[in-house]
Amino acid sequence: MNQKLKRIRQIFIALILIAAVEGFSSCEKNSFAPPAVDPNQTWHFQTDIQPIFTANCITCHNGKTQFPDLRSGKSYASLSSGGYITPPGETSILYHQITTNSAHIPRSTDEQKLxxxxxxNQGALNN
Ligand code: HEC
Incomplete structure (x- = not known):
């Protein structure tokens, strides 16, 4: 009888341990990792922004069919003269397009959108 109780207690403790380990690991799996984009870092048009356009946009925005023209060397003039990048960023046509137009949303990552x-928001400089 005593032996049986001990056995039950052992199984009980083992179950609690398994539950605890499962709990911790599932926590880890679901934990939210914020995108690693620093708002205080200086973001540069030539080295940070243009590569996004070159990789994802210029098949259509090539100066022939769709505007703005997003090809390297053309994009800044096209964006600024067309009024696409007027701060604040949240209401600019460029940011609005890539975050709300369902055809555009999948063409850049969350990090690139930020x-x-x-x-x-840092002034949309040709830097
Ligand atoms: C498959 C073709 C295609 C690709 C690739 C594409 N676009 Fe577009 N884009 C369009 C079309 C078509 C329009 C105009 C119709 C519309 O608003 O959906 C447009 C419109 C826009 C506008 C708004 C123009 C205006 O006058 O209001 C912006 C800004 C824009 N695109 C930016 C981008 C950016 C940035 C990328 C890359 C991340 C991109 N597009 C990739 C086809 C494309």
Whole structure:
């Protein structure tokens, strides 16, 4: 009888341990990792923003069919003269397009969208 109780207690403790380990690991799996884009870092048009356009946008925004023209060397003039990058970033046409137009949303990552936002809020410079 005593032996049986001990056995039950052992199984009980083992179950609690398994539950605890499972709990910790599932916590780890679901924990939210904030995107690693620093709003206080200086974001540069030539080295941070243009590569996003070159990789994801210029098949259409090539100066022939869709405007703004997002090709390297053309994009800054096209964006600024067309009024696409007027601060604040949140209401600029460029940021609005890539975050709300369902055809555009998948063409840049969450990190890239934030880089565009911060670059505009830092003055949308041709830096
Ligand atoms: C598959 C073709 C295609 C690609 C790739 C594409 N776009 Fe577009 N874009 C369009 C079309 C078509 C329009 C105009 C119709 C619309 O608003 O959906 C447009 C409109 C826009 C506008 C608004 C123009 C205006 O006058 O209001 C912006 C800004 C823009 N795109 C930015 C981008 C950016 C930035 C990328 C890359 C991350 C991109 N697009 C990739 C097809 C594309």
């Amino acid at each position: 880089e565009v936002l911060y670059w505009i």
